[in-house]
Amino acid sequence: MLQGSINHISITVSDLPEALKFFTPLLEFLGYVSEGIIRDNFSGQELVVHLNMADGTAVNIWQAKPDMAEHKFEMYEPGLHHLAFNVEKHDYVDKVHNLVKDLGATILDGPGEFPFGPGGYYAVYFLGPDNLKFEIVHMPLAEQRFRALQGG
Numbered sequence: 001m002l003q004g005s006i007n008h009i010s011i012t013v014s015d016l017p018e019a020l021k022f023f024t025p026l027l028e029f030l031g032y033v034s035e036g037i038i039r040d041n042f043s044g045q046e047l048v049v050h051l052n053m054a055d056g057t058a059v060n061i062w063q064a065k066p067d068m069a070e071h072k073f074e075m076y077e078p079g080l081h082h083l084a085f086n087v088e089k090h091d092y093v094d095k096v097h098n099l100v101k102d103l104g105a106t107i108l109d110g111p112g113e114f115p116f117g118p119g120g121y122y123a124v125y126f127l128g129p130d131n132l133k134f135e136i137v138h139m140p141l142a143e144q145r146f147r148a149l150q151g152g
Contacts, residue, residue, distance in 0.1 A: 005055075005057070006057055007056075007057065007058070008049075008057060008058035008059065008060055009057075009058075009059055009060070009083060010047075010059075010060040010061075010062055011059065011060070011061050011062065011083070011132060012062045012063070012064045013061060013062070013063065013064060013129050013130050013132075014064050014069040014070065014072070014129075014130050015063075015069070015129070016037065016046055016047075016048070016061065016062070016063040018129065019061060019128075019129040019130070020048060020061065021103070022100075022103045022105070022128050022129050023048075023050070023059075023061050023128070023129070024050075025099060025103060026096070026099065026100060026103070026128075026134075027050045027059055029095070029096060029099060030052070030085050030087070030096075031052050031053070031054055032050035032052050032058075032059060033051055033053065034048050034049060034050045035048075035049065036048065040062075043065075045062055045063050045064075045065065046062075046063045047061060047063065048060070048061045072130050072131050073130045073131045073132050073133075074131070075131070075133045081133065082125070082133035082134060082135055083132075083133075083134050083135070084123075084134070084135035084136070084137055085134070085135070085136050085137070086137060086138070086139065086142070086143075087136055087137070087138050088138070088143060089138060090122050090138045090140075092136070092138065093110070093111045093122050093123060093124050093136050093137070093138050094111055094124075096124060096136040097110070097111045097124040097126075097136075100124075100126050100128070100134075101126075105126040105127060105128055106126060106127040107124065107125070107126050108125040108126055108127060108133070109123075109124070109125045110122075110123050110124035110125055111123065111124040112124075117139045117141065117142065118141055119139065119140050119141025119142075119144075120138075120139060120140045120141065121137060121138075121139055122137065122138045122139075123135055123136060123137040123138070124136050
């Protein structure tokens with residue numbers, strides 16, 4: 001269903017090449033591909049578009065403007081709190097946990113069960129580059145509903 005689905009999310013980082021050492025393996029694990037660094041003609045900033053070919057969503061990683069690159073993300077400031085990605089299998093949460101830990105992420109909580117969704121909510125929460133907060137979650141009931149909508 002296209003109506004109301006997310007087209008893309010854009011994240012700004014202080015050091016794009018350094019942040020890509022973290023984001024590229026993570027997003028590739030989650031099914032995203034990229035064409036490499038491009039320059040936005042309007043802003044003059046560099047970015048990388050990571051596209052999920054299965055559903056068309058994109059995660060764009062932008063280079064911060066030089067005069068703003070020192071300001072680190074604070075999840076309780078107005079703005080984005082965190083970004084959560086679904087995975088299809090319970091053990092994928094554990095695999096991402098190991099991957100991001102090896103990439104230098106700070107693990108905030110999990111992996112483990114949390115009381116946020118009916119039918120199970122197994123997740124890991126972590127900080128990536130610039131203290132950006134992420135979550136990887138497996139929700140069996142949500143997955144079952146998605147598959148039913150897809151006719152499978």
